Amino acid sequence: MKKTWSRQQEALAAECRKYFKERAVFRKLFAGFREKYASYGSFSGTVVLRNLTGDDIEELEGFLQKSCHGKKSVSVSAGKFEKALADSRFHIFSPQEVLELYFQEEMTGKREQEQKKQQARAQVLAGVRGEYEGSSRASAWLDEILEGSGDRDWLLKKYREAGEDTREFERLLKLGAEILERLPCYQGRAEYLAVFAAEITGNPHAFDSGMKEGQLLYRLVQRVAGMSSARAGQSGIFPALKEQRQYFAAGILKDDVSNYAMVSGIRAGKKYGSSHAGMEGFLAEGDMVQVPLSVIAGWEWARCPDGCMYIVENPSVYAVFAGKWRGKRACMCMNGQPRLSSVLLLDLLAKTGTKVYYAGDLDPEGLLIAQKTGQYYKGEFHYWHMSSADYERSRSKEPISEKRLKILDKITDERLRETVLKIRQEKAAGYQENMWEVFLQ
Numbered sequence: 001m002k003k004t005w006s007r008q009q010e011a012l013a014a015e016c017r018k019y020f021k022e023r024a025v026f027r028k029l030f031a032g033f034r035e036k037y038a039s040y041g042s043f044s045g046t047v048v049l050r051n052l053t054g055d056d057i058e059e060l061e062g063f064l065q066k067s068c069h070g071k072k073s074v075s076v077s078a079g080k081f082e083k084a085l086a087d088s089r090f091h092i093f094s095p096q097e098v099l100e101l102y103f104q105e106e107m108t109g110k111r112e113q114e115q116k117k118q119q120a121r122a123q124v125l126a127g128v129r130g131e132y133e134g135s136s137r138a139s140a141w142l143d144e145i146l147e148g149s150g151d152r153d154w155l156l157k158k159y160r161e162a163g164e165d166t167r168e169f170e171r172l173l174k175l176g177a178e179i180l181e182r183l184p185c186y187q188g189r190a191e192y193l194a195v196f197a198a199e200i201t202g203n204p205h206a207f208d209s210g211m212k213e214g215q216l217l218y219r220l221v222q223r224v225a226g227m228s229s230a231r232a233g234q235s236g237i238f239p240a241l242k243e244q245r246q247y248f249a250a251g252i253l254k255d256d257v258s259n260y261a262m263v264s265g266i267r268a269g270k271k272y273g274s275s276h277a278g279m280e281g282f283l284a285e286g287d288m289v290q291v292p293l294s295v296i297a298g299w300e301w302a303r304c305p306d307g308c309m310y311i312v313e314n315p316s317v318y319a320v321f322a323g324k325w326r327g328k329r330a331c332m333c334m335n336g337q338p339r340l341s342s343v344l345l346l347d348l349l350a351k352t353g354t355k356v357y358y359a360g361d362l363d364p365e366g367l368l369i370a371q372k373t374g375q376y377y378k379g380e381f382h383y384w385h386m387s388s389a390d391y392e393r394s395r396s397k398e399p400i401s402e403k404r405l406k407i408l409d410k411i412t413d414e415r416l417r418e419t420v421l422k423i424r425q426e427k428a429a430g431y432q433e434n435m436w437e438v439f440l441q
Contacts (some may be wrong), residue, residue, distance in 0.1 A: 043099070313432065
């Protein structure tokens with residue numbers, strides 16, 4: 001709006017605003033012209049006023065000096081309004097100034113509005129970029145956004161959802177930069193998600209699922225995981241673990257302490273060379289132990305007494321073996337679909353050349369997990385008592401539905417072919433508990 005009016009002009013401006021505010025029909029008319037201004041960037045176009053009352057007609061006729069009698073709708077062009085304004089006592093004001101007086105805001109077109117917003121965002125982005133000038137990780141991410149790539153579109157979406165508040169845009173930029181600077185993987189450690197959230201934001205739930213802060217973290221975790229070559233090509237074997245592995249690549253343990261590996265008879269070494277004293281103690285006592293994910297994350301290697309690890313699917317069978325062997329042989333319980341803790345332990349065993357012997361239930365689901373474990377493991381892998389003869393020993397009276405039998409179509413390992421054929425023929429499940437004595441022979 002005009003900034004340097006005389007006192008006389010200020011008084012006339014107040015009178016002008018009062019005149020139009022007191023006449024309801026101009027609320028409709030000016031709202032239409034404001035929309036036109038936003039679209040065209042100028043006072044132009046035609047506004048159609050419909051369902052007019054008798055009072056509306058009188059107010060229009062009084063200003064436009066033109067009869068609208070008997071009409072329910074009237075079209076008012078920008079030119080018609082401008083002529084009527086020039087013939088009124090408010091002629092010193094332009095139509096744009098009248099709109100600005102009425103709405104108490106500057107009239108700008110959508111293009112001009114967007115340009116101003118872009119300038120404001122660019123200014124914020126440049127300021128944050130300057131704060132992280134000496135940081136290679138954060139500055140590389142911010143540079144991508146400056147160039148219009150990377151996470152730019154996601155950030156703009158969140159900025160618009162927040163009512164195009166540049167303060168929110170700045171907050172998310174700084175949060176992303178801080179995350180990249182302080183990810184645990186860059187300090188050679190791993191920590192739980194809630195702990196990392198508290199360190200960065202002061203709120204342990206800041207990165208919870210569904211929160212935009214959590215969404216930003218996961219985007220950056222994927223960025224870091226994508227740059228890592230760890231387990232290249234293996235993420236598709238256990239798709240349920242994909243997200244957890246990505247977080248782990250960034251040094252974040254997303255799952256809680258219920259993610260553990262059930263083992264006995266192994267030794268482990270920490271990343272800085274020394275043996276894990278706790279595992280040495282359990283080995284000496286011959287006891288089994290549940291090792292949390294956070295502990296395994298700090299290991300550099302794992303070894304078994306005779307270079308062999310015996311893996312079983314069923315916890316009760318595992319308990320029998322662990323109690324019988326008392327640490328003389330290494331044993332692990334997979335207990336259904338592998339957890340991330342068990343998968344990480346497999347990685348460590350492969351590094352030390354450990355042979356794995358795997359025994360699962362002899363039903364479609366058990367065979368599929370066994371095959372996936374064999375595909376995943378990068379060392380020597382053997383199926384342990386999973387032959388067709390073993391199936392006969394373990395077979396129960398529990399029938400397998402046709403739907404479950406279709407899972408057998410996914411079993412492609414030739415070592416399991418005869419077992420698959422036998423299960424198709426008998427259509428009954430085989431369980432480890434029915435033949436645990438055979439394993440101990």
